[in-house]
Amino acid sequence: MATSSTSTSTFFLISNSTKPINLLTKTVLYFPKPKLTIPRWASSNSNFKKLNNRVFCSTLPTVSTKTTHYEFSEGSSEVELRLKLGDIDVSSKDIFVDANENSLVIKLQHSGSLRTLMDTSCLYERIKPSETIWYIDDDELVVNLKKQDPELNWPDIIESWESLSSGVSQLLKGTSIYLVGESTEINQKIARELAVGLGYTPLDTKELLEAFGKKTIDSWVTSEGFDAVAEVEGAILENLSSQARTVVATIGGEHGAASRTNKWRHLFAGFTIWLSQSEATDEASARDEARRHIQDGLQGFSNAEVVVKLGGWDANYSKTVAQASLSALKRLILSDKKLPGKKSLYIRLGCRGDWPDIKPPGCDPSATDNTCFPQL
Structure with a gap:
């Protein structure tokens, strides 16, 4: 949570x-x-x-949300966000999800007004926005986001x-x-x-x-x-x-x-x-x-x-x-x-001062000749 x-x-x-x-x-x-x-x-x-x-x-x-809490979970190639919708009667046409590579905006149309459920200026990392999937599960809105980098661990959304x-x-x-x-x-x-x-x-x-x-x-x-x-x-x-x-x-x-x-x-x-x-x-x-x-x-x-x-x-x-x-x-x-x-x-190698072009072991980084890289 x-x-x-x-x-x-x-x-x-x-x-x-x-x-x-x-x-x-x-x-x-x-x-x-x-x-x-x-x-x-x-x-x-x-x-x-x-x-x-x-x-x-x-x-x-930044993030703003009208919900007190949200649930977040992570898979190998995707992350999942669950937002509580409460006991209001909501259909899929009332939900608006706008996902970009680094941001996510979720809005709910209800009783004649448009309410922001979540608005992040930057996600934890990049996603594939075209592969975003969302659906309503009982009283929750579930949003699945595909990671750009499957190997990266997301501690939070x-x-x-x-x-x-x-x-x-x-x-x-x-x-x-x-x-x-x-x-x-x-x-x-x-x-x-x-x-x-x-x-x-x-x-x-x-x-x-x-x-x-x-x-x-x-x-x-x-x-x-x-x-x-x-x-x-x-x-x-x-x-x-x-x-x-x-x-x-x-x-x-x-x-x-x-x-x-x-x-x-x-x-x-x-x-x-x-x-x-x-x-x-x-x-x-x-x-x-x-x-x-x-x-x-x-x-x-x-x-x-x-x-x-x-x-x-x-x-x-x-x-x-x-x-x-x-x-x-x-x-x-x-x-x-x-x-x-x-x-x-x-x-x-002894912090020899050759950062970022690290020379081979045994090489003198201050040398001006080519002894570090002899001709083959």
Whole structure:
């Protein structure tokens, strides 16, 4: 039995490019500036649109339903949704089911009015809309949806926090997550939320560094400079790179190792999420900003595989940002299901800095000759 769930407006950009490292498969999300009060969650009619090998989604998955509960079950190649209709007299001509690849709308015509039973902006994953079947079974509406990917497990019909936590945990296969960006505080708060949801261990390089040095980051910077902090954090990241099932919050801004492009050797051991505070005022400008940062590659943060653009920050939004990050991670991994295994191989070969073009065992990735690939 599942309960209905809601989420906030956001923006997705998924690219399948895997050539230059700064254009590695990426997911970008945008959050508008938080208001002083928790907003009413909004949905959008513009779900997914394909453009230039990228997929845009204007909102984080949302659902509205007039039913208190719905029943959801999964088969090998399809999922089934059951909605209670109650004791009203309903025929098939009173039911309207509109299924697209990523969305589902169900409406009921009764007593002269059209009532929405369910309206999802994004399903948990894609379906084959032309093969959708629905029928009335006693007092229930039963909708059968065919999966595009029969091998993918659907924990729920929608992307709730619970379904994403369960689904992404399986997709990650133990691969760790690293949070980078301009704010240490944001990295820390989102890392804790993600760790709780996934059942991972939360780790904080700021806390580890201060415990090691027995002084604060600020006093360390004052006495030894930014570079010294980045060097020590780099050593901590090296030690953590072999750890599985962790969510690591890194030091934000110019203090941290992640801001330096030459310090990413061990960050590539896990999936990286850039939590980026944005000056953009809308989704379009956030998209352009993200593209500029990724293409310029001037900041180490642009190496991240997932970018979450925040139009402001409010700690009350931590779980919402964490949920969006899980949604983005899911799409990233589904774009290439071999990524977790490739991360594992990268770690086993010693995190040599050759991500994503991993060289053979015994090869020196920094070598400029062709000794790694001798002529046959």
